[in-house]
Amino acid sequence: MRVFDLATTPLRELNSALHTLAPGTNDTNFEVVNPRGSHSVAVGIDQPVVVEVHGSVGYYCAGMNDGGTVTVHGSAGPGVAENMMSGTVVIEGDASQYAGATGRGGLLVIKGNAASRCGISMKGIDIVVQGNIGHMSAFMGQSGHLVVLGNAGEALGDSIYEAKLFVRGEVKSLGADCIEKEMKPKHLKLLADLLEKAGIADARPEEFKRYGSARKLYNFNIDNAEAY
Amino acid sequence: MCGIVGLFLKDKSLEPKLGDMLSDMLVTMTDRGPDSAGIAIYGTPSVGRAKLTVQSAKPAADFAGLEALLKPVDASVTVELKSTHAVIEASSALATAVRELLAQERPDIRVMGSGDSVEIYKEVGLPRDVVSRFGIRAMGGTHGIGHTRMATESAVTTLGAHPFSTGADQCLVHNGSLSNHNNLRRELVREGMTFETQNDSEVAAAYLTAEMAKGKDLGQALTGALDDLDGFFTFVVGTKSGFGVVRDPIACKPAVMAETDQYIAFGSEYRALVNLPGIEGARVWEPEPATVYFWDHEKAA
Numbered sequence: 001m002r003v004f005d006l007a008t009t010p011l012r013e014l015n016s017a018l019h020t021l022a023p024g025t026n027d028t029n030f031e032v033v034n035p036r037g038s039h040s041v042a043v044g045i046d047q048p049v050v051v052e053v054h055g056s057v058g059y060y061c062a063g064m065n066d067g068g069t070v071t072v073h074g075s076a077g078p079g080v081a082e083n084m085m086s087g088t089v090v091i092e093g094d095a096s097q098y099a100g101a102t103g104r105g106g107l108l109v110i111k112g113n114a115a116s117r118c119g120i121s122m123k124g125i126d127i128v129v130q131g132n133i134g135h136m137s138a139f140m141g142q143s144g145h146l147v148v149l150g151n152a153g154e155a156l157g158d159s160i161y162e163a164k165l166f167v168r169g170e171v172k173s174l175g176a177d178c179i180e181k182e183m184k185p186k187h188l189k190l191l192a193d194l195l196e197k198a199g200i201a202d203a204r205p206e207e208f209k210r211y212g213s214a215r216k217l218y219n220f221n222i223d224n225a226e227a228y
Numbered sequence: 229m230c231g232i233v234g235l236f237l238k239d240k241s242l243e244p245k246l247g248d249m250l251s252d253m254l255v256t257m258t259d260r261g262p263d264s265a266g267i268a269i270y271g272t273p274s275v276g277r278a279k280l281t282v283q284s285a286k287p288a289a290d291f292a293g294l295e296a297l298l299k300p301v302d303a304s305v306t307v308e309l310k311s312t313h314a315v316i317e318a319s320s321a322l323a324t325a326v327r328e329l330l331a332q333e334r335p336d337i338r339v340m341g342s343g344d345s346v347e348i349y350k351e352v353g354l355p356r357d358v359v360s361r362f363g364i365r366a367m368g369g370t371h372g373i374g375h376t377r378m379a380t381e382s383a384v385t386t387l388g389a390h391p392f393s394t395g396a397d398q399c400l401v402h403n404g405s406l407s408n409h410n411n412l413r414r415e416l417v418r419e420g421m422t423f424e425t426q427n428d429s430e431v432a433a434a435y436l437t438a439e440m441a442k443g444k445d446l447g448q449a450l451t452g453a454l455d456d457l458d459g460f461f462t463f464v465v466g467t468k469s470g471f472g473v474v475r476d477p478i479a480c481k482p483a484v485m486a487e488t489d490q491y492i493a494f495g496s497e498y499r500a501l502v503n504l505p506g507i508e509g510a511r512v513w514e515p516e517p518a519t520v521y522f523w524d525h526e527k528a529a
Contacts, residue, residue: 037499056498057511075512077498096514098484115514116479134479135517139246 002027007034011041018068020046020081028053036076042070045087062089065106081108095136100127101143109198119146120226128198138163139175147194149203157211161218166191167210168203177217181210229378230403231257232390234464235504236371236471236523239490242505243272247367253375253500255495256318259353260496261378264389265358266350268399268466269372273344278323280316281340281348282330283386287312290334291374292393301325310384311361313340313349320344331497338387338424338438343397345370345468350389353385369469370525373464373494375401381409382427392430394421395437397468403481403496404460412456415417436465450474450520462515464494465522479517494525 001108010174015033021027021194025047026169032053035041035136039058045068053061066085075093085104090097091162094112101117103125110118119141129146135153138146141163151169158175165178173198174180178183183205216224233253237243238410246268254267282292288397291314295307302322308315322344323485328335341348355376357453382388391399396407406412409428413436417423421434435456439449446465450472453463462481466473473494475483486493486501495501498512515521 036502037497047252058497058499075498076483092515094512097480116517135477 001029001031003031003033005033006036006038010149011038015040015043018042018045018047018049018051023047035074035200037178039077042068045070047088056093062176065089075112081106081125084108094130094131105144107197113150119144119163122146126194126197128194129150130167130200135172136175136186138165140164144169145180145190145194147208148199149200157213159217161215164195164212166205166208167211168197168208171209173210174211177214178211181212183208183210229260230390231260231376231500232374232401232403232462232464232485233257233496233500234306234371234401234466234471234473234494236492237369237490238303238492242490243370244344244368246369246372247366249504250374251355251365252371252503253495254355254376255359256500256503257376257496259468260355261376263377263379263384264350264352264386265355265376266348266389266391266401267359267362267364267372267447268341268346268376268391268393269364269367269369270345270397270466270468271347271367271369275466276320278318278342279321279346280318280323280327280330280342280523281313281314281346281349282316282337283340283350284337285312285336285386286336287314290337290482295373296333298326298329301329310349311392313362315347315418327511336520341393341399342390344392346399346466348391348393348399348509349373350391351386352384352389367431370469372464373399373401373466373471378400381429382425384423388427390429391466392427392433394430394434395440398433398440398466400429400433400436400463400465402432404476406432406459406461408507427459428459432461432463439465444455445526446470446472447520450522454518454520461475462496467524469525470522471524472520473515475517476518477518483515485515486512488502 003108028049029112037058043063046066051070053072060079063082064071065087068087073092076095078096083087084106090109095114095153095210097115098117100108102121108127110129112131113131118133118137120139122141122144124144134149142161148167152171155175155180181222188205294399298305305318390401393399405427436449
């Protein structure tokens with residue numbers, strides 16, 4: 001276990017240490033204390049490391065994560081787990097805007113609320129939010145899953161492609177080309193697996209509604225001009 | 229970008245440290261904008277006294293013999309020089325006469341702010357330097373706001389720095405950019421408002437001043453701003469006893485707030501708040517889009 005105290009150690013030492021690990025090393029446990037809202041904590045991980053961050057972080061924490069397991073015992077600023085490739089990121093508190101943006105894989109669990117644009121342009125990431133999400137979430141979501149145990153803000157899934165959205169609470173409004181869809185047995189199974197992966201025991205898949213693309217806006221059609 | 233901060237104290241025992249705490253918050257936000265910095269501090273008003281914060285590009289000439297110049301109008305006037313700024317205190321009844329004489333005799337002096345309690349200091353440069361040249365850390369007060377600027381909509385000048393004050397004891401800091409400020413400025417000019425700059429944020433400040441002059445409180449004026457201002461904004465606003473925050477409906481400009489029994493604090497980022505006492509146990513949240521938050525010392529009392 002290596003401990004980095006960001007009150008006394010430059011952030012670059014932490015990130016360099018994460019980037020210079022030899023493949024197959026056993027030295028994979030990291031602890032970060034006093035992050036005090038620092039930006040870019042534990043970005044660019046490409047080994048199966050475990051990073052425990054004690055405190056709240058600023059922009060872009062765990063960005064581009066590829067295989068690491070990062071837990072923030074606090075809240076996260078904008079862009080947490082942005083463009084994650086694989087691995088797991090857990091935020092014990094809240095996350096600011098565009099959490100999990102453009103993520104291609106892996107699992108992002110937010111135990112509090114996520115602000116606007118959660119999962120914007122998601123491309124394969126799975127995001128599970130135990131609280132509420134803000135407006136314009138999953139905007140142009142291409143693939144992956146967004147599971148929300150609370151409520152969703154305005155314009156959920158605007159211009160969505162094939163990302164699948166599951167919301168247990170209220171949806172303030174759906175964005176262009178996003179519609180409620182039937183929850184089939186295969187979706188209940190999928191959702192049960194996602195909830196289990198996220199370690200959530202107190203929510204049943206039957207309580208959720210599913211949302212996705214009406215597939216009307218994939219290609220420009222003059223008859224749909226009003227919908228853009 | 230730009231970095232903005234605000235601190236509204238509930239615990240009187242913290243008041244002597246307001247300038248110090250707010251300075252720390254602003255200096256932490258330096259890398260959000262290096263062009264200019266400014267702070268407004270609301271001190272405890274003295275009955276019957278008015279304050280005028282003024283600035284000059286050539287303080288040696290403009291501030292020479294200033295107190296003696298103003299004494300014939302108000303024998304009680306005092307002038308405290310602070311680098312490029314001076315704080316003139318006068319009897320409330322004679323404050324207008326003092327200001328008129330000042331405008332006539334020293335036309336190059338610019339008024340940064342006026343009222344019963346506010347003092348406003350702003351200059352081109354980094355927060356660290358601005359804070360130290362005006363001795364902000366030693367200042368006490370009840371609430372204050374600060375700004376460090378990355379200029380987009382108008383020139384990097386002292387007058388283009390925030391906070392903008394367009395009415396007595398009112399001021400505003402802004403992160404964002406407005407798109408309908410030219411039109412709104414024309415409308416406000418028609419209503420009798422005057423402007424010092426081509427800056428969009430000054431229009432927002434003047435809009436709030438004009439709305440409050442119509443009888444609205446700060447909360448109502450901020451609610452009106454959501455309908456009448458177009459563009460990106462996170463505003464933090466101070467009045468003599470109040471403190472308000474509002475974000476536009478898109479809310480892409482960052483904002484974090486914290487509340488404890490001792491204070492309400494605002495920062496563009498959480499980093500700005502980490503040195504505040506008791507932050508570990510504070511309620512920390514991101515203000516909702518298109519939602520007005522405001523607090524008032526007088527209404528709370």
